[in-house]
Amino acid sequence: PVVTQTSPGNLTQFEYLALNSPLNLSDGHARQELTPTQGRIIDELPSLWAEAVKRPVEEVEREAHRTYFELLGQRSYPATDGRVLSCYSSSVAMEIFARSLATATDAIALVHPTFDNIPDILKGVGLRLVPLEEEVLHGGDLPADLLRSVGCVFVTTPNNPTGRVVSEQRLRALAAQCAEHGVVLTLDTSFRGFDTRAHYDHYAILEESGCRWVVIEDTGKLWPTLELKIGWLVSAANVGLPLAKVYSDILLGISPLVMSMVRRFAEDAAGGGLAELHRFIATNRTILRERLADIPGVTFPDPDSRASVERVHLGERTGLDVWTALREHHVYALPCQQFHWARPEEGAHSLRIALSRSASSVVKAAEALRSVLLAG
Numbered sequence: 001p002v003v004t005q006t007s008p009g010n011l012t013q014f015e016y017l018a019l020n021s022p023l024n025l026s027d028g029h030a031r032q033e034l035t036p037t038q039g040r041i042i043d044e045l046p047s048l049w050a051e052a053v054k055r056p057v058e059e060v061e062r063e064a065h066r067t068y069f070e071l072l073g074q075r076s077y078p079a080t081d082g083r084v085l086s087c088y089s090s091s092v093a094m095e096i097f098a099r100s101l102a103t104a105t106d107a108i109a110l111v112h113p114t115f116d117n118i119p120d121i122l123k124g125v126g127l128r129l130v131p132l133e134e135e136v137l138h139g140g141d142l143p144a145d146l147l148r149s150v151g152c153v154f155v156t157t158p159n160n161p162t163g164r165v166v167s168e169q170r171l172r173a174l175a176a177q178c179a180e181h182g183v184v185l186t187l188d189t190s191f192r193g194f195d196t197r198a199h200y201d202h203y204a205i206l207e208e209s210g211c212r213w214v215v216i217e218d219t220g221k222l223w224p225t226l227e228l229k230i231g232w233l234v235s236a237a238n239v240g241l242p243l244a245k246v247y248s249d250i251l252l253g254i255s256p257l258v259m260s261m262v263r264r265f266a267e268d269a270a271g272g273g274l275a276e277l278h279r280f281i282a283t284n285r286t287i288l289r290e291r292l293a294d295i296p297g298v299t300f301p302d303p304d305s306r307a308s309v310e311r312v313h314l315g316e317r318t319g320l321d322v323w324t325a326l327r328e329h330h331v332y333a334l335p336c337q338q339f340h341w342a343r344p345e346e347g348a349h350s351l352r353i354a355l356s357r358s359a360s361s362v363v364k365a366a367e368a369l370r371s372v373l374l375a376g
């Protein structure tokens with residue numbers, strides 16, 4: 001992928017450029033070291049393989065999603081009647097959802113800003129996008145004319161890169177509005193594992209609202225599993241979209257070895273690993289903020305975020321200029337223009353730093369960023 005100063009590609013193309021750098025703080029994937037207990041799960045893979053060969057895949061699959069969903073407080077998810085579809089990644093789940101939705105509507109309200117592969121996938125199936133500003137989404141009921149003009153409301157929660165979480169009462173009100181207007185409510189919860197404020201039972205609220213709903217869950221951002229992950233596509237019984245049909249166009253199923261590995265990581269997380277991960281991310285966030293705290297013009301727009309990424313506002317400097325200067329130090333961050341998919345200039349002065357990295361990498365990157373910013 002070619003990315004030039006004047007014509008930045010999509011965010012993932014920026015992330016490709018960082019993939020082979022030792023100081024890649026660009027993508028939101030987990031790249032820190034395995035903890036000792038996670039390392040022992042990797043040592044178990046041969047026996048997990050042998051066990052997966054012998055057992056019915058639906059058993060392995062159900063254990064995997066039950067352990068993961070319950071770890072994150074989602075006890076009321078529909079575990080039994082085939083409404084949980086396992087995909088190779090959350091983006092594959094997103095593509096299946098988008099193709100299904102496009103058979104039923106031509107317009108969708110999408111949270112703004114958010115990671116640009118979401119609007120790109122939705123535009124790719126011909127949907128017209130209507131930006132739903134975070135302030136409007138969190139501020140109260142959505143305007144009725146917005147809900148009359150779209151077939152779906154799509155919300156990333158916790159949002160990327162802001163970390164903003166839709167509260168329980170906000171979700172209840174949003175689901176009621178979508179039920180009233182017959183609009184599908186879709187949630188991308190890829191960052192939910194990092195923020196206990198997103199661990200209330202979303203599925204209990206969605207099910208009791210009666211609205212048509214879809215949720216995309218992602219195990220891929222939580223643990224450093226070398227891209228071995230699951231995107232779960234979960235839906236309401238009354239969603240009225242051909243999700244299972246489109247799923248069957250794309251795949252038959254995913255590896256039971258990956259399912260077993262995810263179950264074991266979720267068990268380890270339930271046994272204390274998740275709290276440890278939260279402390280790890282919080283420490284990295286503090287390392288970054290402390291090293292940049294006294295630099296004129298630099299601020300942190302998301303003081304309340306617990307996601308595994310941190311946005312830095314650069315004052316007069318542009319994210320692209322700082323990204324380019326950082327690259328001279330072999331450090332890679334992510335310019336934020338493309339998160340603002342409807343008005344990119346709003347992200348021109350921000351940079352996103354990944355926090356699911358070793359503490360030493362975060363220190364080195366913060367020092368490099370500090371020297372670039374102090375150089376003017």
Ligand SMILES: N=C(N)NC[C@@H](O)CC(=O)C(=O)O
Nearest residue numbers: 012027028029091115117160
């Ligand atoms: N299918 C795509 N484009 N995957 C990249 C995405 O996972 C990265 C991401 O979400 C983040 O860096 O925050």
